[in-house]
Amino acid sequence: MAISITPLHPLFGAEIGRVDVGAPLDDATFAAIRAALDDYSLLVFHDQSLDDDRQVAFSRRFGPLEKTISANATGGTHFARQSNLDVGTGAVIPPEDRRMVYQKGNQLWHTDSSFKPVPALCSLLSGRVVPPEGGDTGFASARAAYDALPEAMKRRIEGLVAEHSLGYSRGLIGPDVLTETQKQEVPAVRQVVVRTNPVNGRKAIYAGAHASHIVGLPIEEGRALLRELNDFITQPRFCYSHRWRQGDLVIWDNRCLLHRATPYDTVRHQRLMQRTTVAGDAPTVA
Numbered sequence: 001m002a003i004s005i006t007p008l009h010p011l012f013g014a015e016i017g018r019v020d021v022g023a024p025l026d027d028a029t030f031a032a033i034r035a036a037l038d039d040y041s042l043l044v045f046h047d048q049s050l051d052d053d054r055q056v057a058f059s060r061r062f063g064p065l066e067k068t069i070s071a072n073a074t075g076g077t078h079f080a081r082q083s084n085l086d087v088g089t090g091a092v093i094p095p096e097d098r099r100m101v102y103q104k105g106n107q108l109w110h111t112d113s114s115f116k117p118v119p120a121l122c123s124l125l126s127g128r129v130v131p132p133e134g135g136d137t138g139f140a141s142a143r144a145a146y147d148a149l150p151e152a153m154k155r156r157i158e159g160l161v162a163e164h165s166l167g168y169s170r171g172l173i174g175p176d177v178l179t180e181t182q183k184q185e186v187p188a189v190r191q192v193v194v195r196t197n198p199v200n201g202r203k204a205i206y207a208g209a210h211a212s213h214i215v216g217l218p219i220e221e222g223r224a225l226l227r228e229l230n231d232f233i234t235q236p237r238f239c240y241s242h243r244w245r246q247g248d249l250v251i252w253d254n255r256c257l258l259h260r261a262t263p264y265d266t267v268r269h270q271r272l273m274q275r276t277t278v279a280g281d282a283p284t285v286a
């Protein structure tokens, strides 16, 4: 039976039904999911049977996976763990612990791995332990926002290049969120400000919290422009908020969406989300 596709928002996002991506998928079913990602940017699957191995196997169908940087609790693996539970002991991590402070950066609107020379294609986030309240994930369509930009702004940003840096975005949370070694691991990179989907030609604004400034513009002027673009993208009309259920898998297209984590009570509740990230195929700047 073919998958079902039910739109979640007038502009983007779809719930995908009649499939368990934890089970082996035939090529036609995977092709339908991959096409839906280009069309809808955000895919939600309920009641999935994923464990770590199955998540890696399914994620690899989209392309090679990124390795996590060392600032994440599972650095060096294919998993970017979003959790208040210690990897080894399973005990709740205190809010002031560096690992929890680092995760606060996820509450800024961003696109995953835009601070890497080849930024991510898509991320897959699997809800393994879901708190009873809080911890929703917000998504904003930078493609729908691009379409709605005034023509003068489209002309202004066409061809611009931004510098992205994890040191910059985590610096917005606090000065010591990254160690010196971690900062050296992720030197600043350049990304185009307008990205075009190679399949359907749809354009999207490419910005988010890691975007520090615009190459060739005074720092403050570029920063103001990026702020204006991020504020434009994250207007309520371009946003969808995902309320998690245990067993959900959410896939988003990092080329054309911003997303952010929202708070939950990290002392009273447990949360474990496993993210795999599919690498893009080339730098955005030649």
Ligand SMILES: [Fe+2]
Pocket: 106, 110, 111, 112, 259
């Ligand atoms: Fe993220």
